[in-house]
Amino acid sequence: MNKKQLFEQIQKKKSFLCVGLDPVLDKLPKHLLKYNDPILEFNKQLIDATQDLCVAYKPNTAFYESRGVKGWETLVKTWQHFPKDVFTIADAKRGDIGNTSAMYAEAFFNEESSEMSFDSITVAPYMGEDSISPFLAYPNKWVILLALTSNNGSKDFQVQQIGDQKLYEKVIKTSSQWANSDQLMYVVGATKAHEFQHIRQLAPDNFILVPGVGAQGGSLADVCAYGLNTQCGLLVNAARSIIYASNGLDFADKAREEALRMQQEMEQILIAAKLV
Amino acid sequence: MNKKQLFEQIQKKKSFLCVGLDPVLDKLPKHLLKYNDPILEFNKQLIDATQDLCVAYKPNTAFYESRGVKGWETLVKTWQHFPKDVFTIADAKRGDIGNTSAMYAEAFFNEESSEMSFDSITVAPYMGEDSISPFLAYPNKWVILLALTSNNGSKDFQVQQIGDQKLYEKVIKTSSQWANSDQLMYVVGATKAHEFQHIRQLAPDNFILVPGVGAQGGSLADVCAYGLNTQCGLLVNAARSIIYASNGLDFADKAREEALRMQQEMEQILIAAKLV
Numbered sequence: 001m002n003k004k005q006l007f008e009q010i011q012k013k014k015s016f017l018c019v020g021l022d023p024v025l026d027k028l029p030k031h032l033l034k035y036n037d038p039i040l041e042f043n044k045q046l047i048d049a050t051q052d053l054c055v056a057y058k059p060n061t062a063f064y065e066s067r068g069v070k071g072w073e074t075l076v077k078t079w080q081h082f083p084k085d086v087f088t089i090a091d092a093k094r095g096d097i098g099n100t101s102a103m104y105a106e107a108f109f110n111e112e113s114s115e116m117s118f119d120s121i122t123v124a125p126y127m128g129e130d131s132i133s134p135f136l137a138y139p140n141k142w143v144i145l146l147a148l149t150s151n152n153g154s155k156d157f158q159v160q161q162i163g164d165q166k167l168y169e170k171v172i173k174t175s176s177q178w179a180n181s182d183q184l185m186y187v188v189g190a191t192k193a194h195e196f197q198h199i200r201q202l203a204p205d206n207f208i209l210v211p212g213v214g215a216q217g218g219s220l221a222d223v224c225a226y227g228l229n230t231q232c233g234l235l236v237n238a239a240r241s242i243i244y245a246s247n248g249l250d251f252a253d254k255a256r257e258e259a260l261r262m263q264q265e266m267e268q269i270l271i272a273a274k275l276v
Numbered sequence: 277m278n279k280k281q282l283f284e285q286i287q288k289k290k291s292f293l294c295v296g297l298d299p300v301l302d303k304l305p306k307h308l309l310k311y312n313d314p315i316l317e318f319n320k321q322l323i324d325a326t327q328d329l330c331v332a333y334k335p336n337t338a339f340y341e342s343r344g345v346k347g348w349e350t351l352v353k354t355w356q357h358f359p360k361d362v363f364t365i366a367d368a369k370r371g372d373i374g375n376t377s378a379m380y381a382e383a384f385f386n387e388e389s390s391e392m393s394f395d396s397i398t399v400a401p402y403m404g405e406d407s408i409s410p411f412l413a414y415p416n417k418w419v420i421l422l423a424l425t426s427n428n429g430s431k432d433f434q435v436q437q438i439g440d441q442k443l444y445e446k447v448i449k450t451s452s453q454w455a456n457s458d459q460l461m462y463v464v465g466a467t468k469a470h471e472f473q474h475i476r477q478l479a480p481d482n483f484i485l486v487p488g489v490g491a492q493g494g495s496l497a498d499v500c501a502y503g504l505n506t507q508c509g510l511l512v513n514a515a516r517s518i519i520y521a522s523n524g525l526d527f528a529d530k531a532r533e534e535a536l537r538m539q540q541e542m543e544q545i546l547i548a549a550k551l552v
Binding site: 022024063065067072093095097101107110114115126127128129130131150153155158161162 | 377
């Protein structure tokens, strides 16, 4: 999906919600345990219940890898269940030397190789340009580069001062020479809302993927106050607050209620910003 | 495997060789294509041919993930074929917020969850302490943290100056407060041999995993001149130069020859350093 199509989806659905599919078997509604693949059933029902309210789905690969081969099967089948009109994010935080990143690109972008072809992948910047460029070789596929993350550990290196800028600022500036906003997004945690104004100066046109709203404590209004741009420019992720809205028979209905609540809040924000 | 056991293996085998198992189907000897899982057969024959000459195996997960579910199956079965007395490295370059890194730890350290339990995993430092600590909760399991990598992209961020130190130096210093040398190693590329003296001052007791000897152009002698410590302290990886030493029927014999050549060079170095 290209940038124009993504913005069209945002306008059509009046939403810039991304639903994080990070399922843990122990937290699933008990009635799903009778299924051959309870996590797949959980994901399918969540997707069916929310797909008109969100523009993106983001499975975090760790939650599938933790279950070995059967987890990877669940990830493939979950990908196959995604509707064609949603933007899909492999939240994999990969990154290696060039020839190895090329293999990761096959894993997540090349359906012939791996039976999956996500629209985008999250990538860690530490290894630099050649760890990122192999992903950019796929037309209309995206790298979502870690910039300023929502966790405590973000203070260890990301905000360290390099000359007159912080490391995450250097990451944004340097990487903007490798790709433009048609293929490059950044991850900025919602818990860092006070940094959004400044980040928008560095990356005025890029989409920003924002985790950390909801369970992690970030505020949607704060993020949007400075994060919106002329094509929305934000994908706001919520995972636990939606997928675990209930652990009963009504889990999908409650997930929809929470997704609807967020979509309606986003619609008001988009209207106020004259983007719909 | 703990540090004492690793050094014992090094002394017993007179080797600090790590064999990188990064197989690509197109490069395999043609006679293997008749097997149900050619890559698994390739790996098994390589392991059988080299296990007395090396102390570690390092499959890079990208090369397995690129083939989807069947690739992940190959990785599991390759892990199951490793002898008990070798140190195993999941070269996965993972790292995420704490609750997600805990899932990655299950994927690579918890055999009950994932059918694999490597001794160690490579981790990218960008997200800081809580991305690393879940791996350290497993006794006798190791984090191998990216410090200064062998690729061109290492110049983009790793060597940027933060105050009076470079980013990779900051990574070493900061992370040394999170774990000691019984659970923490660093990745330093062989192409950075001139930096080893300095790195040994920062991390005198830690093992260093050194990729980039062989196909990537690094020199073993240069690395050892400054990299050795009182417990050897080095695991030197070679992948392509060993696994693709021949692409004929004799591939395993030729792989053994190249591994033996490296082991013999290492034996001389260990003798000269009075470590065996």
